[in-house]
Amino acid sequence: MPTPALPPADRAIQPQEGVSRLLFIWEVERRIGLRHLAILARLNPGSKHYDPSFPAPARRETMHEASCRRHETLRWHACDIDTWVRNRSARSNR
Template sequence: MAAQLQTAPTILRRKQVEQRLSISRTTIYSRINPKSQHYDPTFPKPIDLGYRSVGWIESEIDAWIASRIAASRAAA
């Protein structure tokens, strides 16, 4: 039986998330801040990469995009 290769998750930096979603830095942080009126509990949480550095797991961003597409199609 062939061994399955496991790949490490890809981490997207903030600018990559901005470009991928076509949203601003402010919008990203508004969606993850529970005190914001634009808070979205379904939006992927960032992971801490070190001092003043965060990233997002690419597969979580992809899943969030897919959920937004599905919600949009269901509403139509």
């Protein structure tokens, strides 16, 4: 039985149309120019840097490291972050 052909490498990494890619926090840092703790402060209603317009994480994953410590990984939809950046720059241009 023949094996199915694989898609070309450049198509294999493209997200499906209409589906936003999930970003790790380090990718969000690069896109918006804020560090990890500044991003978390925008999510925390108790922080003076809280921003209710900042997108909530789309996914929270509990990961286990090799040392058996648990930590939470936050992921955001790329389209939500891009929209927030556009809206933020539009507000600053007023």
